[in-house]
Amino acid sequence: MRIFTFIAFFLLGTVAKSQNILETTKQALDSVELLQMQNKTQDAIQTLNRAIHSTDSFDDLAYLYAYQSGLYVSKDSLLMGKKLLDRSLEAAENAKNNPSKAVAYRAKAYLNFRLNLPDAVVKDALTGLNYLEGDNTDLTTKYYLNYLLYSTYSRWGDEEKMEKYILKCRQYAIAGNDINLQVNVNNGMSSMYLARYRKTKQTSMLDSTLLYLNKSFGLHRSHPKKVSGDTFVITCINMANYYLEFSTESMEVRKKKAFHYLQLAEGRLQKEEASSEKWINVFGIKSGFAKKEGDISLAERYLLQGLSLLVSDKGNYFKLEYRVNKELAGIALKRNDLKSALEYQERSEELLKKSFDEQQLLNAQKLEIQYETEKKDQQLKLLKERETFRKKQNYLYGGIALALLFGLAFMFISYHFKLKYSIEREEKLKREKEESEHRANLQLKFEREEQSRLIAEQELSEIKRQQLEKEALANSLLIEHKNVMLQQIKSKIKEGDTGKIQKLLKEEMLLTANFEDIKVQIQEVHPNFFNRLNQLAVRKLTPLDLKYCTYLYLKMSTKQIAQTLHVEPQSVRMFKYRLKQKFDLGKEADLDTFLGDLS
Structure with missing residues (x-):
């Protein structure tokens, strides 16, 4: 049972480290990487689902849907993979960054690879690489796009293109310091040289095959945690198969080396860190050694053991089960066990x-996908044809419009001089109108300024008048006070009481000094103060009432008012009580507060 294989290339390695996606998305893709290393595909799909529902960024969605599509396609769920691919492409159309568009085309190329559409694979992979030209933010996607091209040209047997693209894969794997991808590349190089050996029978090709397999194994030995279980198991199987089919050493040495690698592969398979179908590869190689040694029964037991697992x-x-049973049927015939x-x-x-x-089911999926794809392509083609027709229609309308334009230009030239004269006349009238409007605006502005000046003068005159009224009030109060004082002095002179006259003169000197302050305060009282007093009074106010109100408004005490008016303090209190009645104020109301509020 001849077995030789190389690593699958989608989603088995470090995920994209693009700088254009959110940190939460990078963390989700890191988790997917770890789960893939452990062969936990279903858990990886659920991780991607959670990440998809937690973001609305088109760049992130292009990545997440692309990776999810690849997982479903790798499980042969092609319809689901196509559905997710369409979502990735839709997000990529609205994405801001080229790596997000490239990763969508990577998923598309992978689906076409599984659909066995090599021309479409090459087209999509090259489109993805064009988006990443000059951009090294996502070396992983560059790697996979080149690996898809390598695998496609491998099917075509184009050795030159195979080598070109596998070397580019190696360049990006090393630049990204991705050990798992470097192991994949070495396995791919080994497979390429083996294909050349089968074609040319040159033993140097076998030497190169073993060289790259040893490089793969050496990388795992140096970095065991950075190589996925599937990648390592396939490397071990390829090494064991080399010693089964191509090594020139003794059978005992070949078997010992091969079984060493198979034992390592079994360890990973038992931990379920690699896909189960590789059990057949392991026991198939063991069966192959048993047949070379002539132990047909042992060869059969190995195959049955692998089939059981x-x-x-x-x-x-x-x-795989079919191939194993065919092999078992052949072994049974060699043993003459016809039953x-x-x-x-x-x-x-x-x-x-x-x-x-x-x-057939898989082919039905492929046909449905191809039908949907062709349907969309036809729709796109129809849209393009309609767009082309619209362009031709626009050209036709443009030609007609141009002809009309030429006709209008001819008519314009014919009537040019008449139109020119008419335009000049209209412009002249327009200028005259504008000048007239300008003069009118200046006149209006002048009138407004004159009106403003008159208003300002009136306001200034009113201020002066009010100031004079205030001074007149203050002076009238002073004169009235002096008259009262003179009358009292005359009275005392007639009585011949000189002591009281001197006392009156001393009090007058003190009151005169205080009155200068009162005079200034009176001048600050607004004339409207008296108008408002008359409006609020329920009975007519006398000049003496206004005088008392003025003193109270100026915060003069009862004693000061009594001295100023040469009356007893009790008289001032009685007068204040009468004023409260004239203003209809209650017993609890304070006259001083009432007058103060008028300010």
């Missing part, structure tokens, strides 16, 4: 039918 897994591996051979053959035919049915 494969069947115990939940997946459907009808093709067992017939049973194996019947079982293989059943599995072939199941495999055919499974392939």
Whole structure:
């Protein structure tokens, strides 16, 4: 049973470290990387689902949907993979950054690879690389796009293109310091040289095959935690297969080396860190060694052991089971065990039918995807044709418009002089109108300024008048006070009481000094103060009432008012009581507060 394989290339390695996505998205993709390293695909899908529901960034969604599409396609859920791919492409159309567009085309190229559409793979991969030209923020996507091109040209057997793209993969894997991808590259290089050996039979090609396999194994030994379980198991299987088929050493040495690598692979498979179908590769190689040694029964037991481990897994591996049963039928014939051979053959035919049915379902998915793709392409083609028709229609309308323009230009030239004269006349009238409006505006402005000046003069005159009124009030109060004082002095002179006259003169000197302050305060009282007093009074106010109100408004005490008016303090208190009645104030109301509020 001849087995030689190389690493699958989508989502088995470090995820994109683009600088254009959010930190939370990077963390989610890091978790996906770790889960993929542990062969936990379903957990990786759920992680991507949570990340998708927690962001509305088109750049992030392009990445998340692209990676989720790749996971479903790798599980042969092609319709779901296509649905998620469409979402990734839709997000990429609205994304701001080119790496987000490139990763969507990477997912598209991978789906076309699984659909066996190599031309579409090359087209999509090159489109993705064009988006990343001159941009090194996402070396991982560059790596995978080149690996898709390498794998496609491998199918075509184009050795020159294979080498070109695998070397670019190595360049990006090293630049990104991605150990897992470097191991993948070495496995790919090994596979490429093996293909050349099969074609040319040059032993130097086998030497190169072993050289790159040893490089892969050496990288794992130096960085065991940075290589995925699948990658490591495939490296071990390829090493063991090399010693089975191509090594020139003794059978004992070859078997010892091969079984060492197979034991390492089994350790990872037992931990479920690699996909279960590789059990068949492991026991198939062991069976191959048993057949070379002539132990047919042991060869059969190895195959049955591998088949048992494969069947115990939940997946459907009808093709592998078919190949194993065919191999077992051949072994049974060599043992002349016709009954067992017939049973194996019947079982293989059943599995072939199941495999055919499974392939039919897969083909149905492929056809549906191709139909939807072609339908969209037809719609796009129709839209482009409509756009082309609209452009031609626009050109036609443009030509007609141009012809009309030429006609209008001819008419314009014909009537040029008349129009020129008419325009000049209109401009002259317009200028005259503007000058007239300008003069009118100046006149209006002058009148407004004159009116403002008159108003200012009136306001100034009113201020002067009010000031004179205040001075007149203050002077009248002073004169009245002096008259009262003179009358008292005359009275005392007639009585001949000189002592009281001197006392009156001393009090007058003190009151005169205080009255100068009162005079200044009186001049600060606004004339409207008296108008408001008359409006608020319920009975007419006398000049003496106004005089008392003025003194109270100026915060003069009862004693000061009594001295100023040469009356007893009790008379002032009685007068204040009468004023409260004239203003209809209650017993609890304070006259001083009432007058103070008038300010």
